[in-house]
Amino acid sequence: xxxxxxxxxxxxxxxxxxxxxxxxxxxxxxxxxxxxxxxxxxxxxxxxxxxxxxxxxxxxxxxxxxxxxxxxxxxxxxxxxxxxxxxxxxxxxxxxxxxxxxxxxxxxxxxxxxxxxxxxxxxxxxxxxxxxxx
Numbered sequence: 440x441x442x443x444x445x446x447x448x449x450x451x452x453x454x455x456x457x458x459x460x461x462x463x464x465x466x467x468x469x470x471x472x473x474x475x476x477x478x479x480x481x482x483x484x485x486x487x488x489x490x491x492x493x494x495x496x497x498x499x500x501x502x503x504x505x506x507x508x509x510x511x512x513x514x515x516x517x518x519x520x521x522x523x524x525x526x527x528x529x530x531x532x533x534x535x536x537x538x539x540x541x542x543x544x545x546x547x548x549x550x551x552x553x554x555x556x557x558x559x560x561x562x563x564x565x566x567x568x569x570x571x572x573x
Contacts, residue, residue, distance in 0.1 A: 454482065472519060483517040483529065490558045491515035494533055497556035501548055502537070511537045514573075530567040537572075545572045 448465060450458045455476075459466040468479040495513040502509055516532040537545045549570050553559045562568055 458485070483519055486529065487515040487517040487531075490517070490531060490533070493558045494535075494552060494556045497559070498535065498537070498548065498552035500555060501551045505548065507537075507540065507548070509538045509540060511535065528566060530569075531562070532569045532571055534571045534573045542572050546570075 446460065448458050448460055450456060450469070452469075454469055454471045455474075457466065457468050467485070468476060469485075470476040470479040470481055472481045472483055491513045494515070495511055498511050498513065502511065512535070514534040516534065518530045518532075520528045520530060522528055533549075535545065535549050537548060540548065549572065553568075553570060559568065
């Protein structure tokens with residue numbers, strides 16, 4: 440496998456700290472879900488942002504390969520769950536809309552994108568990911 444990109448983000452302070460890149464082009468205060476901390480995000484929001492962007496990019500690649508000129512939007516809903524052992528899990532619902540295609544065709548295209556997307560590959564068989572057409 441050929442590496443085409445690498446990045447690094449550092450966290451200080453866990454869920455009540457901050458994350459940043461070495462050059463500070465990426466820098467956010469973080470907090471736990473449900474806590475009110477000005478201008479702060481949480482790990483679930485960061486994951487949702489990354490997964491939605493990655494999945495939509497994979498979908499755009501599939502659309503291009505299929506010769507379909509259509510705009511798509513993807514909303515990633517990330518849920519945090521507490522399991523029976525006192526640990527935690529996440530689940531994702533990817534809500535996808537593709538302009539001008541039937542629901543059946545959208546399902547087919549989204550399934551193809553789910554096979555291409557690196558985030559989908561990384562989470563496959565690890566967390567529940569639900570694909571929804573909106």
